[in-house]
Amino acid sequence: MTQPVNVTVTGAAGQIGYALLFRIASGQLLGPDTPVKLRLLEIPQGVKAAEGTAMELEDCAFGLLEGIDIFDDPTAGFAGANVALLVGARPRGAGMERGDLLEANGGIFGPQGKALNAGAADDIRVLVVGNPANTNALIAQANAPDIPAERFTAMTRLDHNRALSQLAGKSGAAVSEIRNLTIWGNHSATQYPDIFHATIGGRPAAEVVDDQAWLVDTFIPTVAKRGAAIIEARGASSAASAANAAIDHVHDWVNGTPEGSWTSAAIPSDGSYGVPEGLISSFPVTSTGGAWQIVQGLDVNEFSRARIDASVAELAEERDAVKGLGLI
Ligand code: NAI
Numbered sequence: 001m002t003q004p005v006n007v008t009v010t011g012a013a014g015q016i017g018y019a020l021l022f023r024i025a026s027g028q029l030l031g032p033d034t035p036v037k038l039r040l041l042e043i044p045q046g047v048k049a050a051e052g053t054a055m056e057l058e059d060c061a062f063g064l065l066e067g068i069d070i071f072d073d074p075t076a077g078f079a080g081a082n083v084a085l086l087v088g089a090r091p092r093g094a095g096m097e098r099g100d101l102l103e104a105n106g107g108i109f110g111p112q113g114k115a116l117n118a119g120a121a122d123d124i125r126v127l128v129v130g131n132p133a134n135t136n137a138l139i140a141q142a143n144a145p146d147i148p149a150e151r152f153t154a155m156t157r158l159d160h161n162r163a164l165s166q167l168a169g170k171s172g173a174a175v176s177e178i179r180n181l182t183i184w185g186n187h188s189a190t191q192y193p194d195i196f197h198a199t200i201g202g203r204p205a206a207e208v209v210d211d212q213a214w215l216v217d218t219f220i221p222t223v224a225k226r227g228a229a230i231i232e233a234r235g236a237s238s239a240a241s242a243a244n245a246a247i248d249h250v251h252d253w254v255n256g257t258p259e260g261s262w263t264s265a266a267i268p269s270d271g272s273y274g275v276p277e278g279l280i281s282s283f284p285v286t287s288t289g290g291a292w293q294i295v296q297g298l299d300v301n302e303f304s305r306a307r308i309d310a311s312v313a314e315l316a317e318e319r320d321a322v323k324g325l326g327l328i
Contacts, residue, residue: 004035004066006121008081010112011088012040012070013049015236016129019243020085025057025065028247029083030254037067041077042088074115081120083254085246086112086140089130099321102135106327109136113143120147125253128154129246133187134266134280135318141268141280142328149278150291153253154266156183156191156282158238158245163193163223167200170219171208177201182284183223183264184273184304185311186318191282192307193223197298220307256289267292273300273308279315 007024011017017040023029024036038057040050047070054068071077078084090104109128116124124147128137133154141152160183168175182194195215198205209215222229230238249265257263266282269275272294273283284295300308322328 004037005082007083008039009085010041013046015239019240025062027064035064035066040070044072078115079119084126087129109139113140117144137280157249159183160264173200179261183282184308190311190314257286
């Protein structure tokens with residue numbers, strides 16, 4: 001009998017949590033042969049709603065779900081965790097400056113990093129979804145010195161998937177015909193969705209599209225501002241698509257990316273492509289199962305360079321701000 005994998009989900013009673021937990025329990029996160037134990041971490045006010053979600057999870061009678069525990073204490077919630085999905089975060093309130101937002105999230109991700117360091121399993125893998133995701137991941141990582149730095153990642157897979165879909169729409173191709181798109185930089189409006197190495201049905205995407213104005217005026221802003229467009233239309237922020245992206249990220253990290261294709265994830269930079277070492281920035285990545293590798297040797301044209309640099313500069317500013325606040 002395979003040992004169950006402990007998956008801790010923070011913000012379990014939130015909208016993304018509700019869209020995520022059932023998919024984890026059904027086997028979509030780790031695969032159809034891996035039993036899971038869910039550990040739901042909430043703040044005290046969220047515990048009752050998490051209990052309700054746990055009741056519904058029970059009522060699905062998932063064959064792979066071997067247990068559900070609910071916590072309001074990070075140390076207990078992360079004890080023995082093999083996978084941690086850090087979804088709960090402090091949203092930007094009215095009149096809140098960036099420094100206030102970073103500080104409020106430091107109050108969440110600092111203690112969570114310490115709790116992971118204290119009690120997570122040796123193979124712990126962390127995906128930060130809660131915004132500002134890249135810098136929250138940096139804060140958690142800095143507070144977990146005993147965990148290998150590369151186990152801390154942040155989610156840009158939703159941006160990647162959004163870009164795939166926009167490119168499919170423009171070219172008339174199926175999403176499955178598109179390979180090697182890249183999201184670079186920060187999960188924010190400065191992110192850069194790059195089609196210059198992508199192919200559609202084996203042909204260079206830029207050649208298939210052949211429309212620079214669309215790239216600049218439609219594609220890049222549509223991908224970068226999609227979150228706001230969803231809020232405008234739905235009256236609530238992306239939840240099911242965010243949960244779907246979290247599933248994709250961890251699934252590919254653990255099980256590997258398909259041969260001949262890469263995806264995007266925010267991972268600690270090793271200095272590749274001029275991104276300062278240590279920044280948790282989105283890159284083109286592959287996995288052979290268990291570890292992300294940055295795709296090396298891509299030519300970065302001038303158009304891309306300026307956009308990557310702008311997003312990376314924003315990440316460096318966020319890092320300096322949290323350093324200034326003593327959070328890392
Ligand atoms: P939500 O407000 O519906 O749920 C958040 C949940 O987190 C709440 O139940 C809250 O009680 C809980 N929470 C807050 N602080 C916590 C803590 N310290 N420990 C444990 N739980 C805590 O929010 P939603 O829609 O589920 O979004 C969650 C986060 O994901 C937000 O920060 C959002 O901006 C971010 N997000 C990121 C995306 C990405 O692509 N990286 C895409 C969409 C959302």
